[in-house]
Amino acid sequence: GDSKAVVNDTVKVATCNLNQWALAFEVNLANIVESIKVAKKAGCRFRTGPELEITGYGCQDHFLEEDTILHAWESLGQILQSDLTDDILCDLGMPVIHRSVRYNCRVFVLNRKIIAIRPKIFMADDGNYRESRWFTPYNDYDTLQDHVLPLSIAKITGQRSVPFGVMLLACDDATLTSETCEELFTPNSPHILLGLNGADIIANGSGSHHQLRKLDQRLGLIKSATAKGGGCYLYANQQGCDGDRLYYDGCALISVNGQTVAQATQFSVYDTEVVTAVVDLRDIRSYRASIASRGRQAAKANTVPSVNVKFRLTGVMEPPSSPLKEIILKPEEEIAYGPACWMWDYLRRSGGGGFFLPLSGGADSSSTAALVGCMCQLVVKAVKAGDKKVLEDVRKVVREAKYVPKDSKDLANRIFHTTYMGTKNSSKETRDRAKQLANEIGAYHLDISIDSVVEALVALFTTITGKTPKFKVHGGTNNENLALQNIQARLRMVLSYLLAQLLPWVRGREGFLLVLGSANVDEALRGYMTKYDCSSADLNPIGGICKNDLKSFLMWASKNLGYPSLASVVTATPTAELEPLTEDYVQSDEVDMGMSYEELGVYGRLRKVLRCGPLTMFEKLRYAWKHLPVQTVADKVKKFFFYYSINRHKMTVITPSYHAENYSPDDNRYDLRQFLYNARWTRQFGAIAKRVKEYEGQEKKSNL
Secondary structure, three states: OOOOOOOOOEEEEEEEEEOOOOOOHHHHHHHHHHHHHHHHHOOOOEEEOOOOOOOOHHHHHHHHOHHHHHHHHHHHHHHHHOOOOOOOEEEEEEEEEEOOEEEEEEEEEEOOEEEEEEEOOOOOOOOOOOHHHOOOOOOOOOOOEEEEOOHHHHHHHOOOEEEEOOOEEEOOOOEEEEEEOHHHHOOOOHHHHHHHOOOOEEEEEEOOEOOOOOHHHHHHHHHHHHHOOOOEEEEEEEEEOOOOOOOEEOOOEEEEOOEEEEEOOOOOOOOEEEEEEEEEHHHHHHHHHOOHHHHHHHHHOOOOOEEEOOOOOEOOOOOOOOOOOOOOOOHHHHHHHHHHHHHHHHHHHHOOOOEEEEOOOOHHHHHHHHHHHHHHHHHHHHHHOOOHHHHHHHHHHHOOOOOOOOOHHHHHHHHEEEEEEEOOOOOHHHHHHHHHHHHHHOOEEEEEEOHHHHHHHHHHHHHHHOOOOOOHHHOOOHHHHHHHHHHHHHHHHHHHHHHHHHHHHHOOOOOOOEEEOOOOHHHHHHOOOOOOOOOOOOEEOOOOOOHHHHHHHHHHHHHHOOOOOHHHHHHOOOOOOOOOOEOOEOOOHHHHHOOOHHHHHHHHHHHHHOOOOHHHHHHHHHHHOOOOOHHHHHHHHHHHHHHHHHOHHHHHHOOOEOOOOOOOOOOOOOOOOOOOOOOOOHHHHHHHHHHHHHHHHHHHHHHO
16 A cells, blocks of 8 residues: 555545446457556546456356357456556456456456455346356355466566455455455345445446446435444446347445445446545444444344455545435336447347348337437447547448548448339338438438339249239138248248349448347237238347337337437327228228237236236236136237247347346346147137036026
8 A cells, every 4th residue: 555645544445337248358358457446547546447357247158168268357457457457456357267257247456466366156047047047156155265377468467376265355445345246136145244344345346237227226225225223335337238239237336334426327338437425434244333233233143254465445535425326217217218229239249231121110120210310319428429449440340441421321321222012902000101211310311112022933933823812801721821921021031132132232332231120029929020021130129129118109209319200100009001992991000910019018917027928817817807707818918828829930030139127038148948839728618618607507506
């Protein structure tokens, strides 16, 4: 520590959002370095960062490779060789192999040396997480082990081994420790025992993804970690798309005695964001001493081992940070900013030159278009604010070394391409809405008819078979009707990829376009999509969002993003426009599905979130839908499970979608189920039928 430092009990600490990318070690290292520099410049003596920040959280099975561990140590070595850690204690996240066991670890470094390594105790193994596939939970609270450092690191630090385990870092004037992500969410969180052992500061390096309406729960847990027993809690998180369907939603936070004193953004196009707070340790100790029950528990608590650190954290000549009101966005705002930032990361890191979207004028594709427009607005705002890295990424995407966007419409015209692919079954209303929305966003828009291609394919079929299929309204069978609809849908996918590949060339530019899909989570759950139609794309920003939330977003976006035509989209009847229009028939999505979007949301939450099979779902809905006859409820449940099961195979090829909804049927790793079902559900439906008879019999008796 610095012997000339001012003697007081005030410490300045830093936490951060970092936009890491799995296995992109140089990108990750640059973000870590920048965050430490910002923290040091602000006068902080402690800095924490996200979970596994050196490798990126989402390496998945790459964690099983020795290369990943080797390159992580290389990055840490570069940090240790520089003056970055001079006079600042840094808490870094990386995988470590200890005694031939792989752990998810926090590595504490100070003054170019490793102070200690803290392995994660509780793994995240539900929902999107599979940590125990790659890491072993550490379960020894009582003793510290010696971790033998790699020779390459030992040469840099002059250390042969360092303490490994769960510990307190006992600095000259304060006690500091950490926990990792999931440990905050567990019933018996480590911070409870660590706080009872006197830890003044607890850091949490996290890799927590965005899900609609989830932030409030996370903030509550962070604040409660110090509300019951006092202390300063620092939460760090990744922010951005690090290589898959998840968007890590930042919101780095500092809480003192149950009150928030610093909060970073939830969504952003920036690569690093550091927030700091000044904390008076006397406030923590006074708060704790005033809680008699905490004192009794602390006096009897099991002792956690400690590591002495010759370093002073205090001495800052700044007033303590004041409590602030947390920013919690509305769901409509989360929908706007989360997928927009996810798409920007995907675009700039994929090497693509922009996006292509089949724009039908309906709610789903209009939502996707609005999200691209929102993305352009966020990017241009960052450029105008002077962010050089964002401007550098923009120039790479548009392939122009000196380009500076005038406004969001200027950027959209260069990177966003939309096409209305009409047929004789399309309406003037959807055609006009598509054109108007594209104009409001600034997209490069085409309005084409694909009738000649559809007719050519039908003619080819007739030549092959000697038969000509007809639509249902013209006397055709159900098979004919579906086949003629699917031809249109699949041709739109083929044309989308053709246009995505060649439109940049048509416009005299280089590169390729990423194709965007627009199927919502309810349609995926029901299977209301044609396999390999426009639901097949490179990525889908709305694939994890339900129809009702999308409608709310469209109304919000019509006012807040400057796209007024979206208001008329909300009031229009959802329709695929794949069947001929007649005087007495207009195709409707909800009629085709045999259930409403609102009902699908109910089924989805019961199936996934509440883990209901057919029988339990029926039992719950029998009470929730008391206004319906019990047989009607049974029929609705059976219809849902029938269509869900016969269409489940479509989830095996579903376009990678932004994860936003906790009842997502994404087959990739979130909703793990078979795709070949017994669609008759013999035992399950039989049990429902038996219950229906029992309940109807009871109703008859009660009416006598």
